[in-house]
Amino acid sequence: MADPKGFLNIARKEAGNRPLQDRVHDFGEVEQTLNSADRQLQAARCMDCGIPFCHWACPVINVIPEFQDELHKGDWKKASDILHSTNNFPEFTGRICPAPCEAACVLTIDKEPVTIRENEGAIAEMAFREGHIVPRPPIKRTGKNVAVIGSGPAGLACADQLNKEGHQVTVYEKEDAIGGLLRYGIPDFKLNKEVVDRRIQLLKEEGIDFQVGMEAGVNLDIKELVVHYDAVCIAIGAEDPRDLPVEGRELEGIHYAMDFLRQQNKIIQGQDIPYDYLINAKDKNVVVLGGGDTGSDCVGTAVRQGAKSITQIEILPKPREVDGKENPEWPYMGKVLKTTTSHEEGCERRWSLSTRKFLGEMRGVTGLELVEVEWVRDDSGRMTMKEIPGTEEIIEAELVLLSLGFLNPVQEGIIEKLELKVSNRKNIVTDSRFMTSHPKVFAAGDARNGASLVVTAIYSGRQAAENIHEFLCPHRE
Numbered sequence: 153m154a155d156p157k158g159f160l161n162i163a164r165k166e167a168g169n170r171p172l173q174d175r176v177h178d179f180g181e182v183e184q185t186l187n188s189a190d191r192q193l194q195a196a197r198c199m200d201c202g203i204p205f206c207h208w209a210c211p212v213i214n215v216i217p218e219f220q221d222e223l224h225k226g227d228w229k230k231a232s233d234i235l236h237s238t239n240n241f242p243e244f245t246g247r248i249c250p251a252p253c254e255a256a257c258v259l260t261i262d263k264e265p266v267t268i269r270e271n272e273g274a275i276a277e278m279a280f281r282e283g284h285i286v287p288r289p290p291i292k293r294t295g296k297n298v299a300v301i302g303s304g305p306a307g308l309a310c311a312d313q314l315n316k317e318g319h320q321v322t323v324y325e326k327e328d329a330i331g332g333l334l335r336y337g338i339p340d341f342k343l344n345k346e347v348v349d350r351r352i353q354l355l356k357e358e359g360i361d362f363q364v365g366m367e368a369g370v371n372l373d374i375k376e377l378v379v380h381y382d383a384v385c386i387a388i389g390a391e392d393p394r395d396l397p398v399e400g401r402e403l404e405g406i407h408y409a410m411d412f413l414r415q416q417n418k419i420i421q422g423q424d425i426p427y428d429y430l431i432n433a434k435d436k437n438v439v440v441l442g443g444g445d446t447g448s449d450c451v452g453t454a455v456r457q458g459a460k461s462i463t464q465i466e467i468l469p470k471p472r473e474v475d476g477k478e479n480p481e482w483p484y485m486g487k488v489l490k491t492t493t494s495h496e497e498g499c500e501r502r503w504s505l506s507t508r509k510f511l512g513e514m515r516g517v518t519g520l521e522l523v524e525v526e527w528v529r530d531d532s533g534r535m536t537m538k539e540i541p542g543t544e545e546i547i548e549a550e551l552v553l554l555s556l557g558f559l560n561p562v563q564e565g566i567i568e569k570l571e572l573k574v575s576n577r578k579n580i581v582t583d584s585r586f587m588t589s590h591p592k593v594f595a596a597g598d599a600r601n602g603a604s605l606v607v608t609a610i611y612s613g614r615q616a617a618e619n620i621h622e623f624l625c626p627h628r629e
Contacts (some may be wrong), residue, residue, distance in 0.1 A: 155224065164264040164477070169493055176455050178421055179340040182493045183247070183270075191274045194267045195223035201258040205483040206268060209256035212611040216253055216268055223271055235272060240309045240614070241351060243280070244334060245274020245607045247343050250445070256483035263476045280350065281442045287357035290318040296624045299324060299381040301368060301566060304332025305606045306597025307387035308351075309613030310620070311360050317621045321360050322381075326367035329421070333389060333606065336414040339449050341456070341493075345421065353417035369565035378570070383592050383620050386580060387564055387613060390598035394556040396441065400510030405517035407431050409450050409555035414500035414511060416453050433459040437548045439462040439520060440499075441507060442555030445492070450553045452494030461546065462499035467537070469527060470503035496537065506539065511546065519548045561599040577602060585623070586616040594620055 167186045169175070175182050186194070193467030198220035206216040215234055222231035235242045235561035249269055257265035279285045296319045300311045311321045330334055331348045349527040357360065359604070378384055392559045393408045412431050419425060440447045440454075454462050471489040472480070479486040496502065498567035504525050511519040524543035527535050561567065567574065573581040573589035580595040581603050582588050588595050596616035597609040 153585060155196040155199060155295065158193075158224070159199045159259055159264075160195050162193050164197065164267060165190060166267060167270055172497060175341065175493075176497050179416075179456060181247075182341050185274065185277075186270070188274075188278070191225050191271060193269055194224060195220045197259065197264075197266050198224070199258060205256040205258060206253040206266075206626065209251065209252045209483060209485075210243070211605060211608040214238050214253070214272070219275065220268070220271060223275055226325050228275060228278045228282065229284045230277045231321075232284050235275055236285075239272075239607075240312045240610060241305065242272050243276035243344065243347055243351065244305070245610070246270070246276055247347070248338060249607050250485075250605065252485050254477070255479045255481075255485045260477060260479045260482050261592075262479045265477055287354055289358045289504075290316060292318055293320060294318040294421070294625060296320070296382045297322070297380075298620060298624070299377050299384045300387060301374075301377075301384065302332060302387035302389060302597070302599070303330040303335075303362065304387060304389050304597065304601075305334060306389075306609035306613035306616070307332065307385070308334075308355070309610040310385050310387060310596050311391055311613075312355060312358075312618045313614050313617030314620060315355070315358055315360050317617075317625075319382075319621070319624060323360060323362050324361065324368075324372060324377075325364045326370075328364055330362050330364060336417045336587065337410060337446075338417075339413060339453055340417065340420055341452055342449070343402065345417070367565070369569060371426065374566050374569050378590070378592055381592075382624055385607075385616055385620060386572075386588070386593065386595045386599055387597045388561050388566065388599045389609075390558040390561050390579070390603040392578075393554065394559055394561045396507060396554055396556060398507060398509050400512055402513050403510050403512040403517040405512075405550055406510060406552045406554065407441070412553050413446070413453060416457075429526045431551070433457040433462075433551055434459050436550040438551045438553065439547065440553045440555055441548040442557070443468070443501070443503070444555060446557075447553075447555035448492040448494045450555055451499045452497060453467045454491075454551075454553075455494065455497045455499075459551075463549075464495075464499050464501050465505050465507070465522070466501075466503045467506050468503065469526065506537065508544070517549060517552055519546050520552065521546050524531065534551050547613040556565075558598070558603040560602070569609050585619040587619070587623070594623075 167184045169182045219231045219234040253268045254265040259265045265438040300323045315321045317319045366372045438454045438459045439451045473489045505522045506525045508521040524540045525537045570590050586594045596612045
């Protein structure tokens, strides 16, 4: 360790965000960057604690103390090499990961964890600028070909790893551009799509073939695909959204959050959306149902579209508030109140409210009837929700966004046509090798595990690739 007392002498310093009054008028990335000298000082705060809880908490198992040490010493290339040994896309996770590693950092006990996520993103950006990240096609090919269905983080990680092993990989994507959730599910103010395009171009130059506008069951015959390829990996995510089937759900102006976010990302890319299909918050009272990160993304997008008012509603109780970076559940991720940059830009947040019904006029939504709820433990120990009589209220809304999470992968198409075995939650069942109930077919990411983090999907894609490579080359040295 270059500076064993760095954490005693150097305070945590974050890059910070663009001024609120500026950023709400565009979709440019909110987070700013520190200069290289400050970033190296922040890496010096890693205390070489002996038991790296950060490494334990990282879903992709980044070897965090090692790349922090190289960053502090100024060897940005070696830091990048260490990062890429476990994470295919640190420029993505360095922007959008919720950083469970920082929640587990020993310095969190003193409320000042190392800026691990920001350091990770800075290392990746420096590596691109300095030319350390360049196309490296495999020296030789194995003669085996693999199809990856889905180009989100799991599919891209799987494809990248398999291509590095020398297999010929083709990635099929139903949308008109590669990236999946990274492309259309995350706003540009968190992840600029030029960052995604840069990595996709690199993967193309390394030999991966990308096919867009190819949807299983529509213009892609999955059964023929299985016959044609030596192996197939399904990485279609968990795109079946949770609905809210209450009275008035059929009213116009009630949309799934992901439809709202996807459309805005397409508009930024220059696509024209027909007026009849346009979902826009301008001059409207907007209600976002769901308190998670996707709901927060809806808030930030509605702010930029010029919403009249924004209210974010969560059915669960308000999490505890803590001072700074304190984590009461260390080293696990703390169940504490999270305030995002979108929340700072303007919205009312409310908790312990259940939607009874949607109200409307002339087929359009005009409001919601809400009621306060409390959560109590029943005789079996399970938490149940009970309405509190006399707490009913009505709030105005001309646009309602359902951000209630995702249930499972879409069953129509691939899963039904291949008759794949699914769990009680309708996720694709695999064995320990990531192989499904169909020979030659593997699954990775949210389609297998259920909706989770981008970094978890990357790790799943890497694991699937390792098992597919073993399947294709069982006698490798």
